[in-house]
Amino acid sequence: MKTFYSLFSLMFLTILLTFFVGCILNYFYPMKYIEEINEASYSCGVDSALIASIANVESGYNKDAVSNKGAIGVMQMMPSTAEWIAKKNNLSYSEKMLKDEKYNILLGGYYLSYLINYFGDYKLGVCAYNAGQGNVIKWLANSEYSNDGKTLNYIPFKETREYLNKVNKNYHYYKNRYK
Numbered sequence: 001m002k003t004f005y006s007l008f009s010l011m012f013l014t015i016l017l018t019f020f021v022g023c024i025l026n027y028f029y030p031m032k033y034i035e036e037i038n039e040a041s042y043s044c045g046v047d048s049a050l051i052a053s054i055a056n057v058e059s060g061y062n063k064d065a066v067s068n069k070g071a072i073g074v075m076q077m078m079p080s081t082a083e084w085i086a087k088k089n090n091l092s093y094s095e096k097m098l099k100d101e102k103y104n105i106l107l108g109g110y111y112l113s114y115l116i117n118y119f120g121d122y123k124l125g126v127c128a129y130n131a132g133q134g135n136v137i138k139w140l141a142n143s144e145y146s147n148d149g150k151t152l153n154y155i156p157f158k159e160t161r162e163y164l165n166k167v168n169k170n171y172h173y174y175k176n177r178y179k
Contacts, residue, residue: 031177032061036102040109048178051109053170054129063101072098075108085111123164127155130163
């Protein structure tokens with residue numbers, strides 16, 4: 001009988017622990033706007049898990065987010081960048097539309113796709129999403145940061161180093177959820 005209670009207690013604790021771990025993971029890695037992210041992924045040719053990672057790190061999926069620098073929505077698009085990427089992809093644009101999660105995620109996906117294709121590497125694309133394309137171009141041209149002009153050995157902006165690290169952590173989680 002003692003063995004039965006021990007097994008029952010162990011099973012109960014395992015179930016409880018699994019529940020709490022699931023709650024913690026859902027808190028840090030929520031699954032929001034799944035349909036919008038999958039549609040953007042299909043349209044832009046960018047992995048859904050990467051788009052979800054950017055959305056989570058940028059705004060925590062907050063469609064009403066506005067940064068102190070003026071970036072708007074789930075993907076934290078700067079209005080000037082959003083207008084440029086919309087024109088480049090023959091999409092209509094108005095700053096008001098950036099609060100629409102579907103539109104914002106689509107533009108963010110197109111911009112991320114552009115950056116990844118430009119640099120030929122998703123990590124450089126993610127760095128450029130955060131620090132700007134011009135900064136990444138400068139870093140690649142600087143022998144302090146890049147030995148070959150194609151990869152970064154060191155990211156000089158602490159914010160961008162931390163951003164890439166956060167996006168990668170999210171990506172490792174989300175890539176098992178988006179299939």
